[in-house]
Amino acid sequence: MLEQEFIPKSYPKTIDKGNVAWSSPSNIALVKYWGKKESQIPENPSISFTLNHCKTITSVSYSKKDDATEFSFDVFLDGEKKDSFKPKIETFFKRIEAYLPFLKDYHFKIETKNTFPHSSGIASSASGMSALALCLMSIESELVVVTSSAVERSFFYRKASFLARLGSGSACRSLEGDLIVWGTHDKIEGSSDLFGVKYPYAVHQNFKNYxxxxxxxxxxxxxxxxxxxxxxxxxxxxxxxxxxxxxxxxxxxxxxxxxxxxxxxxxxxxxxxxxxxxxxxxxxxxxxxxxxxxxxxxxxxxxxxxxxxxxxxxxxxxxxxxxxxxxxxxxxxxxxxxxxxxxxxxxxxxxxxxxxxxxxxxxxx
The missing domain is CATH 3.30.70.890 (GHMP kinase, C-terminal domain)
Structure with missing residues (x-):
């Protein structure tokens, strides 16, 4: 799959405002990725356990605006406005604008919280960026015509993982579970540098509920x-x-x-x-x-x-x-x-x- 397949041809529907929310977990890599190329492409493949309780809950409210020349959003963590988060999200929006061209059409209120303490030393970028990517994909799904639920679900998660990667590399491994592979590997069918995929082979009972x-x-x-x-x-x-x-x-x-x-x-x-x-x-x-x-x-x-x-x-x-x-x-x-x-x-x-x-x-x- 090429990046161009994630660029929408058009949005046949319009929507003035709405709200969407997702909960997305963190993950812990078993085989580590360390080192990346341009556009958040990993130098080597990795595989991770998706976690269950350590997650980020993100809500995005959106409303149509008249001026579509620049990004417009506010960010809140635990109900407190966090302007310090804005540069990272603006960078993220710039990276994904080609794939979500509606981003400048709306003002977004992004409200987020973690189930683990923000200062706990657990990186929240994977859970946070994956939750935000899923919210943005849900907004896009409101703007397009769905033709097949099975195809749509597969494409939805694949594109959301692709977008999350552009915010934080390991975020692309947080959308599904319980084992996720990210990075092209010649012995893992469907593996890709562009997004995470569910590990497609047999897993022994010993590893269930690890x-x-x-x-x-x-x-x-x-x-x-x-x-x-x-x-x-x-x-x-x-x-x-x-x-x-x-x-x-x-x-x-x-x-x-x-x-x-x-x-x-x-x-x-x-x-x-x-x-x-x-x-x-x-x-x-x-x-x-x-x-x-x-x-x-x-x-x-x-x-x-x-x-x-x-x-x-x-x-x-x-x-x-x-x-x-x-x-x-x-x-x-x-x-x-x-x-x-x-x-x-x-x-x-x-x-x-x-x-x-x-x-x-x-x-x-």
Whole structure:
């Protein structure tokens, strides 16, 4: 599929005003994407678990305006006007205007809130941008004539994922679930650099209702943003080998998911997490986003696994927080372990219990 297919020929219907709302979750990558080309195209494919409870709820009210020469919108977070968010959304609108040419025809009131604390250290760009993209797609769906519900639903999510990617790369993996692939991979049918797709192959029962408890090690702003970190992969001495490794690991996951081999899953996922941070530590300039408590938690998990034969493991995002992953049948034991041994390494003892989910949902007004 080419980008041109997402450019509408015309809007046969008109609408003066309306309101739409979506709830969209965050996600956690198992095979990481780190490094991107122009237009938010990933240097390597990735695959993620869609989360269930950590999500953004966004409502967009829109009203027709006379002057269609510029974008017009206001942004609110938890009911408070946030002009500081406007530059990022204006950049997003500029990137997607060719695909949603109605954007300058309306004034938008964008109201958003997260189910997790805004200052928790969990990146809200994936859930936030995917929720906004879905709201804008719902508005477009009011302006076009629907010919087939099945075709329309498939196109709707594909284009919404495409748009979300232009706001935040990983946002394209938040619309559906429970496993989403983003980036072209020769062994995954339908995979694309342009949007996320549902993982199309067999997944063992071991991975159903997989748990993710997020340990909030550091809620502060990262000293190096993800955007800057991605850009530092240009000219990185290990970049090409890393991109090849991601392809290899995604290939290796296919038999792991099919067989339910949790030992191999643990090795691959933890290696991916540490490789992500190794890329940061070997870029120029180099930087470290892990904190001492991140390492303390990792070592505690390794010790617990050795002592109990648990199938608990960790992964990391581009920050200090630790995602503790484990099968549903270990939920009670692992949560007790977290309370007994890991909470002390969390900022203010904070952690969030989540599990894999199945994507965004439209909210009826």
């Amino acid at each position: 748990q993710d408890t997020i340990l909030l090690v550091d809620k502060g702003e990262k000293q190096v943003s993800s955007t800057v970190g991605h850009n530092l992969m240009h000219g990185h001495p290990y970049a090409e080998r890393r991109f090849k490794q991601a392809h290899e690991n995604l290939s290796a996951l296919k038999p792991i998911f099919e067989s339910g081999n949790l030992e191999e899953f643990i090795k691959l996922v933890e290696s991916e997490a540490l490789t992500l941070h190794a890329m940061m530590m070997t870029s120029m300039p180099y930087f470290i986003l892990m904190k001492p408590n991140t390492l303390e938690i990792i070592n505690k998990i390794w010790d617990f696994r050795k002592q109990t034969n648990s199938k608990v493991c960790f992964t990391l995002d581009a920050g200090a927080n630790v995602h503790v992953l484990y099968p549903e049948n270990e939920k009670q034991a692992v949560l007790q372990f977290i309370k007994n041994e890991l909470v002390d390494f969390c900022q203010n003892g904070h952690y969030i219990c989540d599990q894999i989910g199945f994507g965004a949902t439209k909210i009826d007004n």
